[in-house]
Amino acid sequence: MAMSRDLSEWLPRIVAAIEEWEDSYGAFTPFPRSGAGGHEALIDEYLGRLTGDMYPFFHPHYAGQMLKPPHQIAVLGYLAAMLINPNNHALDGGPATGRMEKEVVADLAQMVGFGSDLGHLTSSGTIANLEALWVGRRERPGMAIAVSADAHYTHTRTAEVLGIDAVVIPTDRHGRMSVAVLEEVLRTGRIGTVVATLGTTGLGAVDPLDQIIPIARAHGARVHVDAAYGGFFRILADDLGDAGPAFMAIADADSIVIDPHKHGLQPYGCGAVLFADPAVGRHYSHDSPYTYFTSDELHLGEISLECSRAGASAAAFWLTTRAFPLTREGLGTFLSPCLSAARTFHGLLETDPNLRSAQPPDLDIVCYLTRRDSMSAIDQDTARIFDELTHAPARDQVHLATYGMQADSLAERGITATEDQNSARILRSVFMKPEHDSAIPEIHSRISQAAARSMTL
Numbered sequence: 001m002a003m004s005r006d007l008s009e010w011l012p013r014i015v016a017a018i019e020e021w022e023d024s025y026g027a028f029t030p031f032p033r034s035g036a037g038g039h040e041a042l043i044d045e046y047l048g049r050l051t052g053d054m055y056p057f058f059h060p061h062y063a064g065q066m067l068k069p070p071h072q073i074a075v076l077g078y079l080a081a082m083l084i085n086p087n088n089h090a091l092d093g094g095p096a097t098g099r100m101e102k103e104v105v106a107d108l109a110q111m112v113g114f115g116s117d118l119g120h121l122t123s124s125g126t127i128a129n130l131e132a133l134w135v136g137r138r139e140r141p142g143m144a145i146a147v148s149a150d151a152h153y154t155h156t157r158t159a160e161v162l163g164i165d166a167v168v169i170p171t172d173r174h175g176r177m178s179v180a181v182l183e184e185v186l187r188t189g190r191i192g193t194v195v196a197t198l199g200t201t202g203l204g205a206v207d208p209l210d211q212i213i214p215i216a217r218a219h220g221a222r223v224h225v226d227a228a229y230g231g232f233f234r235i236l237a238d239d240l241g242d243a244g245p246a247f248m249a250i251a252d253a254d255s256i257v258i259d260p261h262k263h264g265l266q267p268y269g270c271g272a273v274l275f276a277d278p279a280v281g282r283h284y285s286h287d288s289p290y291t292y293f294t295s296d297e298l299h300l301g302e303i304s305l306e307c308s309r310a311g312a313s314a315a316a317f318w319l320t321t322r323a324f325p326l327t328r329e330g331l332g333t334f335l336s337p338c339l340s341a342a343r344t345f346h347g348l349l350e351t352d353p354n355l356r357s358a359q360p361p362d363l364d365i366v367c368y369l370t371r372r373d374s375m376s377a378i379d380q381d382t383a384r385i386f387d388e389l390t391h392a393p394a395r396d397q398v399h400l401a402t403y404g405m406q407a408d409s410l411a412e413r414g415i416t417a418t419e420d421q422n423s424a425r426i427l428r429s430v431f432m433k434p435e436h437d438s439a440i441p442e443i444h445s446r447i448s449q450a451a452a453r454s455m456t457l
């Protein structure tokens, strides 16, 4: 595989460069470490466990959840920095990687159209959202947040952690936040921050941010954008049809979360939070008697809730975005095939005798179900298709995810099924690898055949 070949070519150069740097500090007596030698059996056991009980996230036949390996260049960037192990809490912990982080955050700010580059990387999207909602609470004390029913589950839990109320706004038949209901709720004057999701986890739906911002502003509410999944599609806003204006509107929001460890080719954990108004930096004000002493420049720990953060994450993202800038010709070349894969798959489902799509994809996630007339039959088909394709011999496997849908949500989408149970699992595929595009006809045919088999039972 290209991944291993690249690594075996580059690893010796990385190790040599780091050793040369280490040697420049003069010799010392190292504590005797056995290194990997002497642990052969253990390492074999480890590699056996790692590959013996894992799903093939790298393969186009893995079309399940939001998972894929990082790009090779990110791995190389990460490994090199990890050998040094900088901590981006302070410039004292890693001046080079701290400065790289500031550069990539400025790139993200430019990508979304923020005039300020106040922000930083985080260990995850959850922590990044927590931080944005915490700033929101500081700006609008005692007020609630409004999130859509399809927003990531962590928002309501985070609201609980922050001690604020969360008002859940229903979604429409596209899985997008209902602007009419949001407006009614805003009229109550309770809402301090509206959370709009650009790329919901379940359906990949894009909330109409361009409509949400003016009504939120009219009621004095802040707007936070959870684009943990979809954020990088800002690069391709022109290709997103009626979801495009939402991405263009990000520039007018107050804060945004984007996860480089989702569509930014990075290993876990690399999230990011950015703020439009640099003045919110004052909320972070704290004193750290242990750090911040080698430079008067801003230390990222001064504007972050987390203390230690891997400098290697920033280094990996920096190297990746120098190879593939946040442009259509750069990272965009990895994203367009994903959009194309989802659209082709949705198109094939339109004429499929066994399967139908729940809705046209806004991004690269497609949810679909068998053409059956009861909720229980749909649910059972989903479970059987999932099991059959997951447990086939390795070469025949196709990995899918499932998603729970209520009968009335299906009905809103024109899919009527006898309501012998309230909700049913339907199938869900995240086509987040460029390799999916050319594999779609084959993936579709395997799933459709499994559906046909299930429907005879």
Ligand SMILES: Cc1ncc(COP(=O)(O)O)c(C=O)c1O
Binding pocket: 066, 123, 124, 125, 126, 127, 129, 152, 154, 197, 199, 200, 201, 226, 227, 228, 229, 259, 271
């Ligand atoms: C829209 C959205 N927000 C937030 C999150 C949470 O991100 P993380 O898993 O990096 O904590 C996810 C994860 O899937 C997501 O899809």
